[in-house]
Amino acid sequence: MNATLTGPTLAVLLIVAPLVLAIAAFLAPRFAGRFGFVNAALMPAAAAGLLAAVAESPLSYALGDWGAPLGIRLYADSLSGILLLATAVILACVTVHARGYFARSAIRSSFWPLVLFLHAALNGIFLSADVFNLYVALELLSLAAVALVALGNEAAAVAAAFRYLLASLVASLSYLLGVSLLYHGYGTLDLALLAEPGRHGAFPWAALALMTAGLAIKGALFPVHFWLPRAHAEAPAPVSALLSALVVKAPLYVLLRLWIGPFADVPQAVGELLGLLGCAAILWGSVQALRQERLKLLVAYSTVAQIGYLFLFFPLARATAVLDAVALFVLAHALAKAAMFLAAGNILACLGHDRIKELDRVAGRLPVSLAAFGVAGACLMGMPPSGNFVAKWLLVAAAFESGEWGWSLVVIAGSLLSAGYVFRVVGHAFTPEQAREGGAAISASMSVTPFLLALLALLLGLIAAPLVELVDSPLPGAATVVGR
């Protein structure tokens, strides 16, 4: 294949293939699962290919050959490449798990097209360089996610899905109003053109506020995380894994792009505010996780806490390694959290409930799933050599480098609290009460997938150095980068 064609072809493939497979799964529901597997096999290879292609220099591809500002550009650098690869790998594992999880369920024929749309939306977000196009892709993502939550099908799941939908619609409209102010002030929707200095107009405060607020709601930053715990806990386990691992990261990625692009010269105080909310999220989410009585709610609140770490990017944006830290953190949390939710799903499917106090002898009945939960939990605490350890290390280093070591205290406190809630679960799982028989059997593929994900999360720290190098290198293509 022509070397110059490879990048664009792969980028288009990453968006179009899941869409085509989604259509196929919709038209031929009997084979829907197979289309899901084709996607799971194809996407990691395509994403790895794209990552290799953009490692040297970022990809900018004018769709329809129009070019900005008239047309829409696809853009990919190593940051997008890494996220695309992580998405593909996690989705592949979830696909394998979901086949067992939904084996006897009537909803499997609707699960596959929805999950394929979700994958297309995620890839579309990670590849887009146009703020309005990002709005459409974010809507595709939210609607797919809401529908998947509602597949849980019980009254609680439907109510949680409804609340999720309303929150995310308000968020989208806030973002869209920000986009329209940007467009009417600057006459372009392209991320790189918006970032050009010397565009007319004063600093777009209102647009910044509206878009940040919208993306923070979608990304479930404290205190607008209210929709997350129920939605993530009531969804079927494979869906919970996708939501916590990937779906909340997409709006954060958009926010990151805005903050290293058009809003790069935001005053420090705004970043500090987001950082403070992030700290509140870490503490509040962890304390709530400690107090939960149901396993899936505990894991969901842990997501609220972990999202807080990502917002520490904003006050520290001027430190050198902070983008690496955040990218690594997104990756590490995605792997660990997908593992935890899949393992929790196995426990729920086996016991028929997920009340933490009654997890008696899970250790004996589901050793592999419990091991996955434990290893993933150890990663969340930040045990070496996990990716979280390296990410937290980089965050603490960045905090000291900026002379704001206060942030590092919260990082450490959050780790201790997460140790608390992980040990609480693992402790109950070993209590030697009398075994109750019954419950569904868990297939080997359902046990192995969470363990594999947890193992990846644990070993991520070992390949952190090359990953960090990748994120570091290409950023000149992003036009303006703070303090580099």
Added chain:
Amino acid sequence: MNDGHAKRPGRLAATALALLVVLVFAGLVSAVLALPPTAAGLSADVGAALPRVGTDNPVTATLLAFRGYDTLLEMAVLLLAAVAIRALRHGRLPVMRSGDEILAALARVLVPVMVLVAAYLLAAGLDGPGGAFQAGAIAAAAGVLLVLAGRGLRLLDDGLAVRLGLAVGLLGFVAAGIAGMLVASAFLDYAPGRAATVMTLLEVAVAVSVALTLFEMFVSVLRCPIPGKAADAADRGRR
């Protein structure tokens, strides 16, 4: 359950909310007033590129050509909504025979006119006001009127043809995109000589998908028990 919205908010919360909304309003007003009084936006760029796409309607050209990728994703949103609604509604449609003579007479007169208007809007869209979305919406309304009058129930079939119709808009865009990569220079690049043909085909495909999806959405909402007395009666009937 700590559902803050289910309870009536207290007076303090209500005041805080009102204050917040007023603050947002004040901020937005000042932002709108701070915008430059005149701005050309992209109208000049669109005007300059119009000859290359074979249409005189700048909005249609923007939707199908310049920002065609947005419309591709939008077709995906539309199909996704149809998939989701099909998954979440339950039960068959209560066949509506309103027996309302006036409604039936109205449908007999209006539906042909609506179909004609839809066809006109579709045809006109390439050169003037009109377009696939407007045409599709009117065609969907014609279908809804038919169903309300107790006719057109064949449209409710769950066959492959209907599903293909729901998907044809997205399929069309994907095909046009890939063709652009193979024949011309980029995804969704319509070669200059063929642009008008490609865009006409896309218009038709989008109109079919929009019409069928909007129709399906309306019917699905009917298919769900309607809140209130009718629903309770239906529930009791089912038991």
Added chain:
Amino acid sequence: MSAPLLYALVGVALFCMALHWVIACADPLRRILAVNVMSSGVFLVLVALARRVPGPSPDPVPHAMVITGIVVAVSATALAIVLASRMRSGAAGR
């Protein structure tokens, strides 16, 4: 004040009023309606400000954005209504 700005301010007002309703209301249907009014407000801002072009015809790009936005909003509304009626039937039936 010029007409485009006036209409844009009306759009902003609609957005804020609906924002208040969507948070303050408990009834699902009213909240769905409020979200729709909110989106109408955003679309009004987009279209009204497109009229600030010096020439005779307005900027077409915001118009295309609004058409895309309307289709997205309709899809979301349909999903919301299906979910809301599932909630009602769940509460009544189970």
